[in-house]
Amino acid sequence: MLPGIKELNFFRIPSMYGPNRKINKLAERRRQMWINALKRADLTETKIKYARVCSKHFISGKPASLTDETNPDWVPSKNMGYTSVASSLQSQGLNRFQRGKRRAERVPNDR
Numbered sequence: 001m002l003p004g005i006k007e008l009n010f011f012r013i014p015s016m017y018g019p020n021r022k023i024n025k026l027a028e029r030r031r032q033m034w035i036n037a038l039k040r041a042d043l044t045e046t047k048i049k050y051a052r053v054c055s056k057h058f059i060s061g062k063p064a065s066l067t068d069e070t071n072p073d074w075v076p077s078k079n080m081g082y083t084s085v086a087s088s089l090q091s092q093g094l095n096r097f098q099r100g101k102r103r104a105e106r107v108p109n110d111r
Contacts, residue, residue: 010052011063013038027066033075059094072097 016031018024034053035043043051055061057076064071072094 009055009062011055013048013051013053014063014066024066026069030066030074037075037077037080039080070097070100 013034014027014031016023016028018027035048038051038053053063053076056079058073059078060073062073063076064073068074070093
């Protein structure tokens with residue numbers, strides 16, 4: 001690897017199926033949000049099956065887990081090749097997420 005070049009990782013567009021191979025509503029919504037974020041008119045179901053999104057499109061370098069909806073990396077949003085009003089909302093969401101994470105780390109889990 002060249003000096004100063006970070007390793008890239010590639011991630012599949014999420015499936016809409018859960019572990020039991022039935023359609024999961026949350027996974028289906030996330031998948032649609034990923035497709036919308038990519039803004040690719042040429043994405044067909046066949047192409048989606050083989051499409052990948054690189055780590056440069058995630059703030060942390062990888063997508064969040066399915067159940068972590070408040071994580072800004074739930075959907076790719078960085079270096080998307082277009083600008084939008086959502087970028088300022090994205091940074092606000094990232095700040096909110098980080099504050100919540102810090103609070104959760106400080107509070108003992110005695111509930």
